[in-house]
Amino acid sequence: MSQNGQHIDIKEAESSLQSMNLNQDGDANHSSKTDKQKVDILLKPTGNAPIMKKKKWQVESDKPIGWIVEFIKKYLKLEANEKLFLYVNQSFAPSPDQIVKNLYECYSTEGKLVLHYCKTQAWG
């Protein structure tokens, strides 16, 4: 059941973006454990970036940042070649393969992880 769910998730993701299979062999195990684990993230635009109607999202905690970047790009209907940068704490850009959970553990405030996104490098 859980495997099936994960499969659909991956399919969904792959239609628009390439998810980072950082955990190829541990997938089944992992998903069964953290399937329901979701964290709240808050997406805020910076600079010239368009505003998202919905700011608060729940994301599975084992999703990589790259997945969120692709998600935002799809949501904002950006071209494939357009760039999008994400920033934590308005200070550093997390690695695309960084897992949301790690950032949540270290940088969340009041139960939410605030991510700023923009179309040009901001806090380079």
Next chain:
Amino acid sequence: MEMAEWRQTILFKLQNRNRKETYCFQDLIAQHNKVFESANALRNENLHLSIQNEKLRVEGGGGSNSIAETRLSEEVQNLKQKLLSQTEELAELHKRKGENAQQIIDLNVKLQERDKMMSTKDVTIAESQSKIASLDAEVGMLTHANKELKHLNDVLRDEYQALQLAFNVLEEKLRKVQDENRQLVDRLIKYKAKDADRMNEENDNFLNDGSKPFTSKLSTFGIFRKRHAKMQKEIEEACRDTRGVGSDDYQEGYGPISQSTLPTKVHVKFDGHEGEVNAVKWSPVDRIVVTGGADRKVKLWDVSKGTQENKAILVGSNAGVMAVDFDTSGSLILGASNDYATRVWTVSDQRLRIGKEMEYVLTIADFCFVTDLH
């Protein structure tokens, strides 16, 4: 801290690691890289040399006996070709030279045109400059003339003022002479009256004398009576005449020219003021009369319709008004009062224009209307 065991362990492990991983390979790999590079270089050189060798072999394989000849002919061929190309080049250059010459001519023509244009422009510039100069001069002249005219104007104004002063003096003199004249006339009338009295007395005496002895001489008496009446009439006429007599007439010795009559019939009679009426004046333009009274008021009357009609009461004086006058246009009224002040009112809106004590005190005798009231 330096002596801590964990630190020593770490240092030892790191040193061990470096010995095992780094130092034993470092020289080997450096050596290898050197060898690798030199091998590559040698390989490249080898390749290069073999290519050169091949080339030489091809060249060498062409034979040796007729080498000189073929080379010569080749050279000739080369030279011919070179010559050909050079002649072509020469032709090309000639052509270009011709084009250039043409261009030079064209440019020269253009240059000349420009020169011409320049010279015409210079001429026009010179013309306009001279025109500017003449206009400047004209302006100078005109300003000079203007100055002169101004000067002249000033002189004329001064002259005019002097004349005005002289005129005033003369007028004053005239008035004095007129007064004298009036006194003289009065005296004349007195004399004439005395004359008439004497004659009457004489007549009476004569009549009294004559009636006693001669009652028949009544006719003579009638003649005397007639003569007497005539004389009386003449005297009355003479009295009337005195008003129109000018000083000139007296000097020249002529009798009065204008016929004057004493007003006999009252046209309108009205009580204008509470108290005495001190001054009356006709408006020079309308049938309007201005009066000044002891009740400190100046009143305007319209008498054109045969009746009096009070047009306005001009107030402001603090004492009885002693004299009034209009200005020449009839729009201003001047009133002099016993409070040592003269005031000016406008007829149209009946407002006090100028009042209060003037800086100089005018006696009523001196008073005359000054038109320049600024």
Next chain:
Amino acid sequence: MANDREILREVWEGKLPVCFKLHPDEVVELQQPDPFYLMVPRLSYFPLVTDKVKKHFLKYVSNDKQDHEMWLEYNGQPMKWHFPIGVLYDFLVEGETETLPWIVMVHFDKFPETQIYRFSNKEMVESYFMACLKEADVLKHRGQIAANMQKKDHNQLWLGLQNDKFDQFWAVNRKLMEVSGESEHFKYIPFRCYLEDGYKQKLVRPVTDEGKRKTLQDLLKEMFPEKTMVNVKIHGMTPPLDTPLQWMSEHLSYPDNFLHLCIF
């Protein structure tokens, strides 16, 4: 203060002998190319040291692949260029079976898009490196020191690493390793624990609430409370469990200021 230069030197000196081999499937010449041997610093990143390798092997691949991005593989697994070389080695090469030189396969074809990221140029590596540095500073000093640094200092750090210049690098890195203000330790320890399925990060303070300094053991307990026995490897060695965390962070961090701990 990171003042134990002996340790820092030893850490910096660590280099690995690597034998690069072009994957046989991609060779188009008749002759198999020679393997390319190189000493690579453990603290560096592969894109910074493989220019010569790429040049060497380009001659042997077909022309239409010349412009392709080169990627590396070990034991059938593509290697992430954004991990320091030392981390890759410690993590990928099994403890006891390791043999040196390290044999790495070079590829030009079939870039594994889903597993590793492309790096279009060295600037991208640099910006990744700087991002890590800033993140570490956020953990250590709330990001104050890195933010106040000038572009010149960033360049010096980067060039020091790129050109293997210990003094140049530490002249600037020293400031990042200082403790700010009154405090005698960092706010949190920047570290990553590498596991089979990626790495884990958490907030760990260098001292306990009572002010007692924490050791590596404390960190492992906080991270893996369920495990009784955890093997840690960093810089090719297993540090003693009683090593203080603050000291470890100051002396055993990689140039990106993170402690990269491989967990077995």
